[in-house]
Amino acid sequence: MAAVSMTVNGRSVTADIDPRTLLVQFLREDLRLTGTHVGCDTSQCGACVVHLDGKAVKACTILALQCEGAHVTTIEGLANGTELHPMQAAFREHHGLQCGFCTPGMIMTAVDLVNRKGSDVDEHTIRHELEGNLCRCTGYHNIVKAIAAGARAMAQAPLRQAAE
Amino acid sequence: MTATGIGAPVRRKEDQRFVTGTGRYVDDLNRPGQAYAYFLRSPHAHAAIRRIDKAAALASPGVLAVLTGEDLAADKIGNLICGWMIHSKDGTPMKAGPHPALAQGKVRYVGDHVAVVIAETLLQAKDAAEAIVVDYEVLPAVVDPAEAQKSQAQVHEVAPDNTVFRWHLGDKAAVDQAFARAKHITKLSLTNNRLVPNAMEPRAAIGEYDPGTDSFTLYTTSQNPHVARLVLSAFIGIAPEHKLRVIAPDVGGGFGSKIFIYAEETVCLWAARKIGRPVKWNAERTEAFLADAHGRDHVTEAEMAVDEDGRILGIRVSTIANLGAYLSTFASSVPTYLYAPLLSGPYDIPAIYCEVDGVYTNTAPVDAYRGAGRPEATFVVERLAEVTARQLGMDPAKFRKKNYIRNFPHQTPVIMTYDVGDYHASLEKALELADYKNFGKRKRESARRGKLRGIGFSSYIEACGIAPSQAVGSLGAGVGLWESAEVRVNPTGSIEVLTGSHSHGQGHETTFAQLVSDRLGVPIENITIVHGDTDKVQFGMGTYGSRSGAVGMSAIAKAIDKVIAKGKKVAAHVLEASEGDIEFKDGKFTVVGTDKSAAFGDIALQAYIAHKFSGQELEPGLKEGAFYDPTNFTFPAGVHICEVEIDPETGMTSIVNWTAVDDFGVVINPMIVEGQVHGGIAQGVGQALHERAVYDASGQLLTASYMDYQMPRAEDFPPFTVGMTVTPCPSNPLGVKGCGEAGAIAAPAAVINAITDALGHEDIAMPATPHAVWRAAQKSQMRMAAE
Incomplete structure (x- = not known):
């Protein structure tokens, strides 16, 4: 031990x-x-x-x-108390999950890729960056949409926090 | 339509827990005092077991038990079963070899279960498994289904030529006549590649025994916990049905692979009683590759006969279906009644004949995988249609239009009565969404960049919402395929709906609640869907074959009707009117023609406090159950159009556009339905371009991890264009048809038709890997140069 x-x-x-x-x-x-x-x-x-x-x-x-x-x-x-992280909220809003098993890894990867690639990350880059995350349910379509939306929301979240 | 009613894209109720990591899958559960199971699996495809020496393993640290097939037999634990009887052409029943949960005398595939070690920790169990000495006498193995019937290797004594059944369907003489007067005959040799389902959550089980009540609990990754309980009780004999509780909590995808009752959960339950502790097992991914039931694996000769106008006269098909080393739970139904009855596709075909030989090989069992038989049938029909159109010099869209069924109901020559559909509407919409008229322009533009562009259609039909119990019974099913539901209204007006369907990604907690909210006017947040526990839900046949909407929700609708009827009786007393004058609308019981009304919640409360009526006249409470047996299969249909661009230098195929137009009947939640379509397409594209389970000649699985088996990834796809047309299904009260398998059924033919269109070359097998495409491109370029 x-x-x-x-x-x-x-x-x-x-x-x-x-x-x-x-x-x-x-x-x-x-x-x-x-x-x-x-x-x-x-x-x-x-x-x-x-x-x-x-x-x-x-x-x-x-x-x-x-x-x-x-x-x-x-x-x-990842969430701030009961308030979902913008990426979690985006996965829910854009139906970026079905069985939910790959979802935690997808969301953690998505947050990291936005941190590295910026909030205006394009679809092609998102798809490429998901090379190490497999999903068998969604065909990735809505995951990609969710990450793009989550990325934009992550950019706005600090502004909103500052305004508050 | 209300914001949460039928047809609304309601965001899913279940997502809160999944996006916060608070879902509860089997491997997330731990029982007090649990021990861990690890299975020693066969390294050989076929071998006699001469001796198993477990002494060293038993002496290893932490080991509680080492159990083998002998122990299983000594305890009179029954074999695993196949629940669908198929009879051969000559009337003899299929040859089902024994399928013990732990091998008895022989192993029949790599990954077969030789022994189980139960230990304090998983690492100790694994260490001890290495200390088991097994003396094998290696036997010749047969792997290729096309060789199975001639092989020296014999997988089961009951089947000397490795043939489980020689089955057929259709009118052979009528087909022969049709071919005799045909103007043109198209012949194809097709292989439907073997796939591994690969739900992202590996299978898992915890078996638990309570000596105080002499009862068992099984936590398992199941699509149908009641069916699991029935089989484990009635056939395997673990415990009587009322002494076994089966719980399937959050399940991380199934795609068919979690329908079946496997060795591992059987052993966990049995071992839990033997050692007096809960026993947990969780598959590693390689175990999943080795021992989850695989899908597809057909070798087919197919022919289509057409007349001088391009009308299809007949189809003749001969298939060898690999069923693997043992018959899995529903294995025999997949290449027979889920396959041949779909060979009419959406076309008016007067004569069809199909022969299927099911064969044993020394490979993992093969059973239902998303679509189950219907993707194989669609691949046959849509490859034939495409190639025939090209050989006749007809536009493939026009060829399909010419042959579509126009009048309903339509009786095909292979069992099915299609109730409703409008195949033209789907095709027209798909052509428009895919901008088919400008395809030539896009092809020329690709050519300028040195790329080959192709377009391919797949006009599929499927039979799902399985299915009327009498019908499936007459075809050999060992069970009925109705569904049950119970709607429990609480005194405060909130509702629990207990359903025999099981959600493992489909979003039932949302869509089922939408139905209840729509019908009863209760806010969606006040409705909970309960599933996956045999102690809570009385019975259920589970979720597969796209049946949860058409069958499961119909049962709920029927129970809701009973709740409303009972509510009217209560309301009559409360509103002091006669029952016939009460109507229920928008969540209110109203006396017709007056402004006297009571909200649903008030009536629920009155039903429970029972102050306004005599308990002798009317039973208190508001809870109703229903069993719903459908009147027919449902027949979703649609058109998928795939557009590819191929780099002839590398053989890389890029899917550049994907258009899907499906008719699923009434749609409960378009967001969820589209998600099902996306996922199905991805699995179908996986089959067409990437996936193939490969055994070498000795029966070793060469593709036993994600390093070797290519799963589709995000970068393999463009955004999908998904459209819908609607013809409401007349066979159930909701008008729904089912959407879970459509993409996987439609996609493979669309991809291969697109690739062959691009290459000008008809012969390419799935998966169309870059190497295969490159070779085909070289061949067609050489041919074109020679011409």
């Missing part, structure tokens, strides 16, 4: 874990944050995407021990 400490969704956590434990197992099984999903064993599907120190990572591809001292944000930590 080995000790690990990190900050998850703003909360400090410490645990003794099997050194083979992946970050996604640590989140799901030790912290019971089950919003981060596991859809494959080969880092292809992206259902497990979380933010590690502000950047999207596949939580199935990193050991929990490698995250010592890091800040991790999962889907559960």
Whole structure:
């Protein structure tokens, strides 16, 4: 067993874990944050995407021990209390999900891609950036629409907050 | 139409939990004291098991049990079943080989279940599984369905030539006559490639046993928990039906693969009692590739006969369907009654004959996958139609128009009676949305850039909303295919609807609530849809075959009618009028011709407090149930047009436009329906361009992960153009037909027709990978140069 400490969704956590434990197992099984999903064993599907120190990572591809001292944000930590993050709201508004299993990873990837590519990111770029996230339900059509709308809403959110 | 009623694009009620990570899938659940199951699977496609030495595994840390097929037999646990009886042409019943949940004496495919290790942790279970020593005698394997009947390898003793059935449908003599007087005959050899369903949530199960009540609970990723309970009780014999509760909570996609009752959930339940602890299993993706039931896998010879005017005279089809190593739950129905009755497509075809041989091979079981038989039929009909039109020099749209059915009801020569449709309307709208008249201009523009542009049609029909119980019973089904519902009105006027349908992405919590809101005038937020738990919902046949709208919602509509009827009785007392004078409209009970009325919620309260009527005259309460058995299949139909651009240098195919015009009858929620169409198209395009489960000659699955099996990705698609036409379905009270499978049924033929149009080359197999397209492009360029 080995000790690990990190900050998850703003909360400090410490645990003794099997050194083979992946970050996604640590989140799901030790912290019971089950919003981060596991859809494959080969880092292809992206259902497990979380933010590690502000950047999207596949939580199935990193050991929990490698995250010592890091800040991790999962889907559960994205909303501001009861107010959905603009990207979460956009997925709902544009029907960007059906069974919901890929959705947490999609949303975490989407937020990261807007952070990197800007709020006026075009459709082609969105489709390309989703290379590491698989969805079997939606045909991606409404996911792409949702991300474009979420990107615009993310740009407006800070302005709205400032105005308030 | 109200903002939340039928026809409104209501945003989904279920999304709040899914976008915040608070959905509850089976793997998110953990039971106190649970242990973990890990399955040791066969590394061989075909082998006799001489001996299993589990001593070292049993001595491994944390191990609670190592169980094999012998233990299963000792406990008299029954085999898994196939619930649809098919008879061969000669009247003999299909040859169903035994299908134990853990192998007994023999393994028959790579991934077959040899033993299960139950341990304190998953890692301990995996470590111990490596310590099990199995002495295999490797046997010759058969993999290719076209070779199965001649192979030396024999998968099951009951089927010496690996043939499950030799089935047929239609009038052979009439077809032979039609071909004899044909002006033109088109012949095609087609392979419908084998697919792996790949719902994003892998299958999972938790089995639990309560010794105090001698009862079991199964948490499982199922599309039909009541069917699972029935099979696990009545056939496998885990527990009597009333001692087994099956819960299918949030389920992350199914596409057919979660209909079936598999080995793993059977073993988890059985093992839970043996070790006295809950037992959890969650598939890894490679396990899903190996052991989820696969889809399609047909080898077909197909012919179409036409007269001098381009009218179709007949279709003749001969198919070998790979059913894999064991017959999965509904495997036998897919290449027979879900396939051949669709070979008329939307066309008026006087004579059709289809023979199907179902064969065993040493591969994973094959069963229903989105569309189930209907994509295979549509591929046959629409490839034949397209190629025939081209060979006759006719515009493919005109050829289809000439042959469309115009009068309804229409009896096809292969069982089905189409109730209603307007195929011309769908085609005309699709041609317009796809800007078909300017395709030539676009093709020339592509050519200027050195690209090959092609356009392809798929004018599909499907039979869904399955189906009248008597009809499916006469065709061999072991169950009835009605649906049940219960509408429980609470004293405060809020409502729970219990349904036997199951939502695993379809959005029933929203669409079903829309129906109730529309009919009863109750705000949608005051309605909860309850599904997926056999202790809550009395019974249900579940969700597959696009049946939840046509059958599941019709049951709800019927229960609502009963609630309104009961409400009128209560209202008559409350409003002091005779029952015949009460009408219910816009959420109010009114005495006809007066301004006396009572809101639905007030009547609900009165029904429960029962102060205004005698309990001897009228039962208190407001709760009604209904079973609904449909009167016919439903027949959604439509036209999909795919436009591709091919780079002949690389063989890369880009889909540049996709137009879909579907007739689903009455649409409850257009946003959700369009989403179903998008997803279906993507799966169909996946089949046409990317996906194929590949076994090598020894039976090893070469495509057992996302590294090797190409799933469609966002960049593979343009935005889809989706339109609709509506002919209300006369076979159910809502007029709905079903939309869940249409895209997957229509898409493969549209893509292949577009690619072959671009290449000027008729022979390209699915998946049309860049390599295959490049080779075909080279061939046609060489041919054109020679000409």
